[in-house]
Amino acid sequence: MTRQLNDWFALSPAEVQSIETRGPGPQGHLNLTDDMLRNWPSGDLFGLTQNVGMGWNPQMMGGPQFLLLSTLGGMRGENGQPIALGYHTGHWEVGLQVRAAAETITRAGGIPYAAYCSDPCDGRSQGTTGMFDSLPYRNDAAIVMRRLIRSLPTRQGVLAVATCDKGLPAAMLALAGCQDLPGVIVPGGVTLPPTDGEDTAKVQTIGARYVHGELSLEDAAAAGCRACGSPGGGCQFLGTAATAQVVAEALGMTVPHAALAPSGQAVWLDMARYSAESMMTMAANKQTLGDILTQESLSNAIAVHAACGGSTNLLLHIPAIAHAAGLQRPSVADWSAVNRRVSRFVDVLPNGPVNHPTVRMYLAGGVPEVMLHLRQLGVLHGECLTVSGQTWNEILDCWETSPRRAALRQLLSDRDGVDPDDVILPPASAKKRGLTSTVVFPQGNLCPEGSVIKATSIDPSVVGEDGVFRHTGPAKVFTSEKSAIAAIKGQGERRVESGDVLVLIGCGPLGTGMEETYQLTSALKHIPWGKHVTIVTDARFSGVSTGACIGHVGPEALAGGPLGRVQDGDSIEIVVDRNSLTGSVNLIGPEAEERLASRPLHASLAPDSRLPDDTRLWAALQQFGGGTWGGCVYDVDAIIEALERGKTPQGPQ
Numbered sequence: 001m002t003r004q005l006n007d008w009f010a011l012s013p014a015e016v017q018s019i020e021t022r023g024p025g026p027q028g029h030l031n032l033t034d035d036m037l038r039n040w041p042s043g044d045l046f047g048l049t050q051n052v053g054m055g056w057n058p059q060m061m062g063g064p065q066f067l068l069l070s071t072l073g074g075m076r077g078e079n080g081q082p083i084a085l086g087y088h089t090g091h092w093e094v095g096l097q098v099r100a101a102a103e104t105i106t107r108a109g110g111i112p113y114a115a116y117c118s119d120p121c122d123g124r125s126q127g128t129t130g131m132f133d134s135l136p137y138r139n140d141a142a143i144v145m146r147r148l149i150r151s152l153p154t155r156q157g158v159l160a161v162a163t164c165d166k167g168l169p170a171a172m173l174a175l176a177g178c179q180d181l182p183g184v185i186v187p188g189g190v191t192l193p194p195t196d197g198e199d200t201a202k203v204q205t206i207g208a209r210y211v212h213g214e215l216s217l218e219d220a221a222a223a224g225c226r227a228c229g230s231p232g233g234g235c236q237f238l239g240t241a242a243t244a245q246v247v248a249e250a251l252g253m254t255v256p257h258a259a260l261a262p263s264g265q266a267v268w269l270d271m272a273r274y275s276a277e278s279m280m281t282m283a284a285n286k287q288t289l290g291d292i293l294t295q296e297s298l299s300n301a302i303a304v305h306a307a308c309g310g311s312t313n314l315l316l317h318i319p320a321i322a323h324a325a326g327l328q329r330p331s332v333a334d335w336s337a338v339n340r341r342v343s344r345f346v347d348v349l350p351n352g353p354v355n356h357p358t359v360r361m362y363l364a365g366g367v368p369e370v371m372l373h374l375r376q377l378g379v380l381h382g383e384c385l386t387v388s389g390q391t392w393n394e395i396l397d398c399w400e401t402s403p404r405r406a407a408l409r410q411l412l413s414d415r416d417g418v419d420p421d422d423v424i425l426p427p428a429s430a431k432k433r434g435l436t437s438t439v440v441f442p443q444g445n446l447c448p449e450g451s452v453i454k455a456t457s458i459d460p461s462v463v464g465e466d467g468v469f470r471h472t473g474p475a476k477v478f479t480s481e482k483s484a485i486a487a488i489k490g491q492g493e494r495r496v497e498s499g500d501v502l503v504l505i506g507c508g509p510l511g512t513g514m515e516e517t518y519q520l521t522s523a524l525k526h527i528p529w530g531k532h533v534t535i536v537t538d539a540r541f542s543g544v545s546t547g548a549c550i551g552h553v554g555p556e557a558l559a560g561g562p563l564g565r566v567q568d569g570d571s572i573e574i575v576v577d578r579n580s581l582t583g584s585v586n587l588i589g590p591e592a593e594e595r596l597a598s599r600p601l602h603a604s605l606a607p608d609s610r611l612p613d614d615t616r617l618w619a620a621l622q623q624f625g626g627g628t629w630g631g632c633v634y635d636v637d638a639i640i641e642a643l644e645r646g647k648t649p650q651g652p653q
Contacts, residue, residue, distance in 0.1 A: 026052040031062055044154055056111070063109040066279060067155040068098050069145055069174075071167035071188075073118040080231065088121035090164035090241060093232030093264050094188040097161050097272035101186065104276040113155070115148045117141050119167030122240070122516055122542065123204060127481065129610050131515040135316070135540070135632060136618035138166045138173070142324070145174035149181070157181060157279045161272070163188030163234045163263075164241040169317040172248055176324035179290035182282035184387045185253040186275045187245035189263035191233035193357040197226030200235040201350055201522070208523030211489045233263030236357040237349035239542055243310035244317065249367040250304035251321070252292045252386035256395045257404065260362040278387050285389065293325040296381035299338070300371075300392070302330060303379050306342040307370050308361075309351040309438045309456050312541060312551065313516075319631030329630060332441045332450055339437045339581055341379055344456055345430035346370065347423055350546050351456050353433065356423045363412035364420035368399040373427055434460070436467065440576050442550060442583030445593055446536065446563050449554030450629065451585060455578045457546040459531040469548060469576040471534045472588070473501045475566050479604045481507060481517050481539070488523050488530075498529035501572045505564050506605045507539035508556025509619040509632065513611065518542035521549045534574050536585055538563060548574065550585060552628050557605055559623075562587075565599040 030048050037045070052058045072095045074086025086092045102112035119141060125131045149158055158181055160171035168187070175183040193199055203223050209215040215223070234241035245259035255275050261268040282288070298318070305314055319329040349355045365372075371392060374380040382393035390398075399405055409420040421429065440455045455469070463469045476496060478484040484504050487496045496502055508514050517539045524530030525546050534548040538556035541549050557564030566572070566587065576583040587596055607616070618632075624642055625635035 026055070026058060028058045030058050041153075047154060051111070061111070063111050064156045064280070064283060065111045065113065065152070065154045066105050066276075066283075067149060067152050067158045068101055068112055068114045068161065069148060069158055069171070070094050070098050070114070070116055070161035071119045071163065071171065072098065072116045072161075087118070087124060088164060089191050089228055089232050089263075090121075090188055090234040091118055091162075091167060094161045094163060096264065096269060097186055097188065100269045100272040101159055101161070101276035104273045105280065108277075108280055110280060113152055117144045117148065117170075119162070119164055119170070122165045122518075123200070123235070126204065126516065126542075127485065127519045132513040132608065132611055132615050134166060134516060135509075135514050136615045138170045138317070138320075139618060139622075139632070139634060141166060141170035142173035142177070145170060146177055149174065149178055155181075157283045158183045159186060159276060159279050160184070161186040161188060163245070165239070165244070165313070168241065168244040168248065169320070172244070172251075172253065172317070172321050173324045175253065175289055176293055176321050179293065179325060180288055182279050182287060183253070183289045184255070184275045184279045184282070185248045186272050187248060187254060187259050187261070189233045189261040189268045190242060190358045190362070191231075191236060192229035192262055192359055193236045194226045194229040197229075198223045199237060199349060199357065200227045201237045201239070202526070203227040204518065205522040205526045208485075208489055208519070209526050211491075212527055214526060230262070230264060234358075236359070238308060238310060238346075238351070238358055238361070240311040240313040242358045243305065243308065243314050246304060246308055246310065246367055247301045247314055247318065250301040250371070251297050252300075252384055252392070253289070255388050256386065256399065257366050257368050259367050260358045262359050262362070278389065281389055282387060287385075287389070289325075291385055292387060293327065294384065295327055297384045298322055298327055298330065300374075300381050300384055302335065302338045303342050303374055304367060304370055306339045306438050307344060307374060308346040308348070309344040309454065312439065312452050312454055315439070315452060315552070316540070316628065316631055319629075320633045323625070323631055323633045323635070329626070332629065335439060336441060336581055338379075339439050342374070342377070343427065343431060343437045344435045345373060345425045345427045347425060347435070354422065356418065360412060360416065360418060360423050363408045364423035365405055365409060368396060368405070369420075369424045372396055372400060373424070377427060436578045437581055440578070440581050440583045442574070442576060442585045444584040444586040445596060446566065446572070446585045446587055447550075447553045448562070451536075451550050451553045453548070453550045453576055453583065454545070455576055455581070458548050458576065458578075459546075462531050462548070463578065467577065467579040469578070470574070471501070471548060472571060472573045473499045473534070475503045475568060475570040475572050476500050477503045477505065477566055477568050477602060479506045479602060479606075480608070481512075481515065481520065485519055485523065488520060488527070496533060498532040500533050501574070502533055502535045503563065503566050503572070504535065504537035504539060505557035505566070505602060506607070507537055508558060509622060509628065510556060510558040510607060511611070512539065512608050513615040513619060514628065514632070515539050516542050518545055521545035521547050536563070536572070536574070548576070550574065553585075554628055556628070557601065558607060560601070562596045564601040564605050565596050566602070567599070
């Protein structure tokens, strides 16, 4: 019950007497030297005063200082129960890893500092205006993290603890931009699948399934309650969060066998301790992230992405990491070349065919196991150094016969009855079972700059025996995700039906901050006729999206792209060849090119009126860095040059 104002203003004599107006302050003396007082900046000296003011022993102030930077969200009690909720499970428990790392640094005589820059949840913001801030937030958070790193001038290394869709890519960007420092990423791990319930991907479709009679109200309520098998960690599928963990390890930015560890468990905490030890060793050996992040390590990351069938959102994040590190950003040709050499051989949600949860990939050997196969295929740059101080060749030589590998693979077999080689398959076995390469970049008169589809996500039953997906159908054009999901649910006059090509325009960076449209793809996946609908959009998709969904269409409609000129009833032909990794998206019919060129943009096409000003600014500035295909980054030199010369934005050169 809320207290009345008079009650709030009333203080008891005991409460008044308990208020102190002076404090004794820390006792003892700082171990200052003549050189420190003469030559240190006043900020460094005042920092020591602040440290003892917070309770640090003044006699232990001489050790090396390290920054623990995390995406911690919410507030946990000592018993693990929530005092204040986080936005998502992924950042809920990472404070435990921060603590484990801090204690490791302290025991070694170092001084740990902790700072936080939390992150949103793409699952929570699906279908809401919160999604307008999702992708721009990555850039904002990376800027804040870099400012936090630079704001502690005495730090000798940075440990970044992060997990999910935007926080982890932001942390990777931040550290990649600090190449003169030792830096280590600590992935926050994954949540467990429920003993009895749906995974966190499928559970996001309860609304659509209920509307179509596929799920009762009672079953929907139960499914919505049971999806998280443990309180912390990223989702159980290889979406953007899990793929980002895998990519961080493949880049060499984590210790080996770090990605996808089960959150809150002993191996997860010990990984944080080992990461802290590795960071301190890097500092002692004067190794930095500049030694780790190279064109070759970037190539390794793309190969691992292909082997896993990772989220297409990493096509935005990997180029951005490369840009932050001063490396050449991968082109469409680079992505295609790697995917032609490396077919998918990991069977994890959402790619199938069995759809194992991510924790099983960890137990089956995780990234080191994938790397073993890549080395055997001759596509691994094994000489690349990692933050452990060893190269990948040295790591894999040790991993192959390690007790850790044997014990965890045996645990997976004993506990879940799963053969580890059915999760991370030997490539020859994967090929026999029909697993194919992942990413295709269709072009055509509707996407002259390109588009992307995860070809492995297309339902096999609609793919021809020759491995080619073909769909020609009438366009149904929507200028908002809200109207599109209503049509899928059969609400209103316009309804999406089997055979349609759903064209969603105005949802790129300039329209909605390039929102993620998972609720569309997830709804279609769990509706019987949904596999016979193709989506074409300038928006992006969740890493767990499945179906014939083509995104990242460029140029986006609001930048004058031809997709913005499509009309209801237009005949659109889509071809995706999963063998040659080629594809096309074309308006067809008499004089198709001329019709597109002569039409005005769709009458309802406009930026969403609710688009925040800071997202509008991000959308405008990222065009100067190459736009979507350049990673949606800020190319500061290009922006300044354009401001000075009045130039218009240009694509990547």
